Amino acid sequence: MSGWPRRAHETPFHARSASKRPGARKAIQLVRQADRVATLCSDVVGDIAGTLSGALAAGLALQAEPSIRGFGAILAVALVSAVTIGLKSAAKGLAIRRADTIVWLVGRVLEAIEAVLPLHILEPRPKRRRGGL
Numbered sequence: 001m002s003g004w005p006r007r008a009h010e011t012p013f014h015a016r017s018a019s020k021r022p023g024a025r026k027a028i029q030l031v032r033q034a035d036r037v038a039t040l041c042s043d044v045v046g047d048i049a050g051t052l053s054g055a056l057a058a059g060l061a062l063q064a065e066p067s068i069r070g071f072g073a074i075l076a077v078a079l080v081s082a083v084t085i086g087l088k089s090a091a092k093g094l095a096i097r098r099a100d101t102i103v104w105l106v107g108r109v110l111e112a113i114e115a116v117l118p119l120h121i122l123e124p125r126p127k128r129r130r131g132g133l
Helices: 011-018 023-030 034-062 066-097 099-116
Strands: none
Touching: 011 023, 011 099, 023 034, 023 066, 034 066, 066 099
8 A cells, every 4th residue: 555645636625724624734745744654554554564474374373283284284375375465455555546535535534533642643744944954
């Protein structure tokens, strides 16, 4: 799902932000910082998904019958890997087609988290000064 922040457009969120729709301001920050968000999604979330699918495969292999444990382990790892790759591929296509909707949903979730917890997720970048030091 690494492509969705880069495929989203900032324009629809300005209209939503002007009408005070929840999540619009965070969505603008997500689009403006798409490089950071894409890195987080592709690296961190991908590593977590890989670790969990590996743990699932190991658990399935250990539950296999002792007489077929070697073959069962190979089959479990192959099955979990195939499902993981297939679902990631399907999710990436969906994320690219529905990028604006996903960015707005993530913006709403981030604003809800910030309303409940004393966190400031995805702070806006400081403005650069023009000229001078």
